[in-house]
Amino acid sequence: MAVVVQQVCNSCGNPALPDGKFCLFCGDVLTESPQRAPQIADLSNPKPASEAVTPEPPEYAGFWLRVWAGTVDVTLEALAALLLTAIADFAMRLIGPRYGLSRITASYVTGVAFILVLTIGAWLYCAFTESSNWRATIGKRAVGLQVVTASGGKLTFGQASVRHFMKFLSLFTAAVGFMMAGWTKRRQALHDMPSDCVVIRVPPQGFSILRR
Numbered sequence: 434m435a436v437v438v439q440q441v442c443n444s445c446g447n448p449a450l451p452d453g454k455f456c457l458f459c460g461d462v463l464t465e466s467p468q469r470a471p472q473i474a475d476l477s478n479p480k481p482a483s484e485a486v487t488p489e490p491p492e493y494a495g496f497w498l499r500v501w502a503g504t505v506d507v508t509l510e511a512l513a514a515l516l517l518t519a520i521a522d523f524a525m526r527l528i529g530p531r532y533g534l535s536r537i538t539a540s541y542v543t544g545v546a547f548i549l550v551l552t553i554g555a556w557l558y559c560a561f562t563e564s565s566n567w568r569a570t571i572g573k574r575a576v577g578l579q580v581v582t583a584s585g586g587k588l589t590f591g592q593a594s595v596r597h598f599m600k601f602l603s604l605f606t607a608a609v610g611f612m613m614a615g616w617t618k619r620r621q622a623l624h625d626m627p628s629d630c631v632v633i634r635v636p637p638q639g640f641s642i643l644r645r
Contacts, residue, residue: 491585494578494632496615499622505572510558514551521546560593577637583619583629592628599624 522543529539562570568579568587580588580596588596603610603623610623619631 491581491631491633493620494614494634495620496612498576498578498634499611499614499632502570502572502576502578505575506559506570509571510551510555514547514554517550517554518543518547556594556597559597560590563593563596564588564590573632575637577635578632579635580630580632583631588628588630592630596624596628596630599627 522539525534525539525542529536534542559570563573563580564587566587567574568581573579580593582588582592600610603613606623612622614620614622614625614632621631625631
């Protein structure tokens, strides 16, 4: 009779899904990338000694750096949405009476427009910037962060979109999903895990004043 052994995470000891690639509790990688043949140094050739240096692992971004970056981004998103809806509100004040729109109706439409502009604008802003060559929003770029795949590559627009919308799940878990970036091994928040991406530290670009 075959015995099934349940896979557990080596870092936290919690049970893992049989087809999972990372631990849902601590974010650690459960399976290594495909088998690599061990590299054996050739003692007759002095060159491999310098070429076989293993690159340093990336420095993952901590919770508070991500809070600073998120604060900058949310502020920019809110200001842009306010500006656009203020313009729309001003236009409705001018043309609304011509079509029989009351001031209360115009205010209601303006409020709905603000929510739509903020929601759609935030998605496009995050998805386009994080899948661009910057690999970061303005806030992340300011504090020296980038969002990359687990292998260090650039996110696609689809991956960045999934990451953005999963932030609502991180929010609806009483923000515990965001706080997971403080204790998971690769500093992954809950919304980082579906796309298996990580936030790493890089030299800040431009106007950064927030350095740890």
